Amino acid sequence: MLRSKLPSPPVAIESQSPTLALRLPCGGADTLSAASATAAAAAAAAPFRRCILRGPRNATTTCNTGVVVAGVAPSQSPLPASACGAAAADTTRPGTRRPWSRRAVTVRPVAAVAYNGDTADKYAGGNGGGSSVPSGGAEGRRVVIVGGGWAGFGAAKHLSEQGYDVTLLEASPNPGGLSSGWRTASGRAVEAGMKGFWYQASYRNTFKLLEELQLPSWPLTDFTTSGFWNPRGLVTEAPVFSKLPRLPTLVGQFVHTFPLYWALPLEDRLTMLPFLATLADYVSSEERYEQYDKMSAYELFRRCGVSSRCYNEFLRPTLLVGLFAPPEDLSAAAVLETLYFYALAHQNDFDVCWPRGSIAELIFQPMVERIRTAGGRVLGSRLVTGLSVDPLTGEVTSAASYPADAVVFAVGISGMQKLVSATPALAKQPDFRNIMELRSLDVIATRIWFDRRVPTRYPANVLSGFESTAGATFFNLNDLQDEYRDEPGTVISADFYHANSLLPLSDQEIVERVVSHVATCEPGFKGAKVVDSIVLRFARAVTHFSPGSYQHRPFQATSIPNVFMAGDWVKGVPHGANGLSQERAYVTGLSAANLVMSRLGGGGQPAQILDVEPDEPHIAAARSTVRGLRELAGAVGLRNPFL
Ligand SMILES: Cc1cc2nc3c(=O)[nH]c(=O)nc-3n(C[C@H](O)[C@H](O)[C@H](O)COP(=O)(O)OP(=O)(O)OC[C@H]3O[C@@H](n4cnc5c(N)ncnc54)[C@H](O)[C@@H]3O)c2cc1C
Numbered sequence: 001m002l003r004s005k006l007p008s009p010p011v012a013i014e015s016q017s018p019t020l021a022l023r024l025p026c027g028g029a030d031t032l033s034a035a036s037a038t039a040a041a042a043a044a045a046a047p048f049r050r051c052i053l054r055g056p057r058n059a060t061t062t063c064n065t066g067v068v069v070a071g072v073a074p075s076q077s078p079l080p081a082s083a084c085g086a087a088a089a090d091t092t093r094p095g096t097r098r099p100w101s102r103r104a105v106t107v108r109p110v111a112a113v114a115y116n117g118d119t120a121d122k123y124a125g126g127n128g129g130g131s132s133v134p135s136g137g138a139e140g141r142r143v144v145i146v147g148g149g150w151a152g153f154g155a156a157k158h159l160s161e162q163g164y165d166v167t168l169l170e171a172s173p174n175p176g177g178l179s180s181g182w183r184t185a186s187g188r189a190v191e192a193g194m195k196g197f198w199y200q201a202s203y204r205n206t207f208k209l210l211e212e213l214q215l216p217s218w219p220l221t222d223f224t225t226s227g228f229w230n231p232r233g234l235v236t237e238a239p240v241f242s243k244l245p246r247l248p249t250l251v252g253q254f255v256h257t258f259p260l261y262w263a264l265p266l267e268d269r270l271t272m273l274p275f276l277a278t279l280a281d282y283v284s285s286e287e288r289y290e291q292y293d294k295m296s297a298y299e300l301f302r303r304c305g306v307s308s309r310c311y312n313e314f315l316r317p318t319l320l321v322g323l324f325a326p327p328e329d330l331s332a333a334a335v336l337e338t339l340y341f342y343a344l345a346h347q348n349d350f351d352v353c354w355p356r357g358s359i360a361e362l363i364f365q366p367m368v369e370r371i372r373t374a375g376g377r378v379l380g381s382r383l384v385t386g387l388s389v390d391p392l393t394g395e396v397t398s399a400a401s402y403p404a405d406a407v408v409f410a411v412g413i414s415g416m417q418k419l420v421s422a423t424p425a426l427a428k429q430p431d432f433r434n435i436m437e438l439r440s441l442d443v444i445a446t447r448i449w450f451d452r453r454v455p456t457r458y459p460a461n462v463l464s465g466f467e468s469t470a471g472a473t474f475f476n477l478n479d480l481q482d483e484y485r486d487e488p489g490t491v492i493s494a495d496f497y498h499a500n501s502l503l504p505l506s507d508q509e510i511v512e513r514v515v516s517h518v519a520t521c522e523p524g525f526k527g528a529k530v531v532d533s534i535v536l537r538f539a540r541a542v543t544h545f546s547p548g549s550y551q552h553r554p555f556q557a558t559s560i561p562n563v564f565m566a567g568d569w570v571k572g573v574p575h576g577a578n579g580l581s582q583e584r585a586y587v588t589g590l591s592a593a594n595l596v597m598s599r600l601g602g603g604g605q606p607a608q609i610l611d612v613e614p615d616e617p618h619i620a621a622a623r624s625t626v627r628g629l630r631e632l633a634g635a636v637g638l639r640n641p642f643l
Pocket residue numbers: 045079080081082083084085086087146147148149150151152169170171172176177178179192193194195196197382383384385410411412415416419443445495538541542566567568569579580581582583585
């Protein structure tokens with residue numbers, strides 16, 4: 001069989017992005033024309049299952065991740081600080097401002113969705129956003145949660161409903177973190193990229209939350225098909241597996257995709273088989289997991305004999321949009337986990353649905369209301385820059401000026417790095433300093449309005465090989481979101497992941513690239529004119545599961561007894577939905593709430609965390625066989641061929 005093999009590993013990509021100003025909504029008539037204020041950009045903001053173990057306006061403000069917001073204090077930026085730097089820690093410290101002022105662009109102020117266009121303080125519940133928190137609550141136990149993404153909201157909702165005195169502090173005026181959104185002055189919805197929700201088995205806790213919230217209507221679409229494209233055309237499509245007869249996993253995926261169009265020859269697809277064998281191996285022991293974590297996914301594919309074509313046309317692009325980095329810069333363990341839980345553990349795992357509108361409006365705003373009704377406070381535009389610690393006990397007594405019996409940090413890697421740098425009490429602790437070893441990734445999100453309707457074959461599309469170092473997706477919002485269903489023109493959302501090399505481009509250049517890529521897939525776009533567009537840059541905003549990063553990721557309980565961590569990047573949370581995942585982030589919030597409750601002893605029911613569907617019997621059997629063989633091989637001195 002003639003097939004080219006993967007060459008030896010290239011030098012790992014350094015994905016720390018240059019510190020470039022992010023320009024906010026721009027490019028269209030709707031955005032970048034007017035006004036006084038504003039913005040440039042952004043940057044700061046893994047899941048894991050161990051199966052085996054159990055400022056004032058007109059001031060130019062610099063966020064600590066290299067974001068410059070001209071004319072708007074970071075706390076007023078509509079972007080999440082996890083995406084926007086969380087960093088204003090630096091802005092308050094003399095001598096730490098850095099000259100990153102490039103290319104700040106004037107945009108119109110945007111309206112915060114959380115308050116239907118009102119100002120940030122409407123975000124505040126309870127005491128109206130004042131700077132001190134009244135003691136009290138059902139048990140008078142005060143919990144400050146820093147960060148208002150899925151993780152922070154998961155913790156805040158549960159703890160407030162259990163009677164704890166909860167204050168959630170979020171740097172941005174909008175709730176939702178990387179899943180946040182807002183509206184421009186003319187009412188156009190803007191979001192930090194399109195977010196999918198995977199099959200119920202993986203996103204069970206999120207689906208349960210959506211039921212609990214008793215929303216006026218179900219906020220998600222049905223599961224959709226997706227197209228996978230390269231510049232030569234369609235590579236393949238992903239069907240909705242849950243609509244097809246259910247077969248044992250791996251068999252089901254193979255049988256149901258076999259009749260579909262595949263540009264990738266079968267012989268190339270079959271080269272993935274040895275790689276599948278490692279799925280049974282990487283969880284066979286803690287030590288084994290760490291060995292896989294230190295290896296890049298590229299190296300693992302190479303050792304398993306995956307063909308170059310299969311790698312370049314399928315695996316690489318899939319990982320660029322799944323974990324936002326190329327395989328040479330991804331931990332093999334993180335890749336194995338992600339592929340297993342999102343595609344391979346059960347036939348239906350790859351099924352995905354999409355929000356029918358802005359997640360901030362459909363899901364986070366109702367959560368804000370729930371927390372307020374339960375007596376909690378959700379305060380936007382509150383950038384936390386430091387902690388007070390009791391010198392005798394070493395415990396935290398307040399975050400910013402908010403008194404706390406316990407603190408949950410749910411802020412993302414870059415945000416946490418800024419806090420560690422700015423807070424001596426954290427900087428003293430090795431587990432917090434270790435966080436400085438972690439890296440985060442760059443993303444660009446766009447939304448483009450066309451003058452006419454162009455039907456697309458798939459509502460969701462994955463693009464490979466259109467950019468040499470970035471992955472890309474585009475979504476037809478007329479098909480997915482209620483607001484655009486009757487829009488006269490087509491509206492697409494298109495995102496670039498691992499977008500380091502694209503960040504310096506102008507908005508117009510980025511929009512032109514998107515249009516060109518989309519028209520390559522769907523030629524109908526060639527005749528369509530762009531009538532409005534928005535480009536958002538999120539530098540160093542997303543967790544990077546780089547090779548060897550596992551050892552540096554924090555556990556939820558920390559060396560400071562009343563401080564806990566949550567977010568998609570913390571480790572030691574036994575839940576299957578791994579990788580960059582809203583479900584994962586939400587689950588870590590629930591689990592942090594449980595740790596707080598057991599620490600403070602204030603009573604209440606621990607949050608129930610639903611695990612993913614268990615391994616199917618043949619996978620469980622394969623895993624236990626591999627474990628046995630590994631032990632046997634170890635006893636006679638044989639080495640694992642993949643490690
Ligand atoms: C373009 C894109 C596409 C994605 N696609 C998907 C998808 O399809 N499906 C999926 O499940 N997931 C997806 N994800 C990943 C998902 O969005 C994240 O995993 C999840 O939102 C992380 O939530 P979090 O609460 O851990 O962190 P974040 O959302 O980053 O929230 C952290 C919050 O902390 C705040 N903060 C930081 N520092 C401070 C401070 N000092 N003081 C106060 N507040 C602070 C930030 O402003 C931010 O709001 C995607 C992400 C992006 C960017």
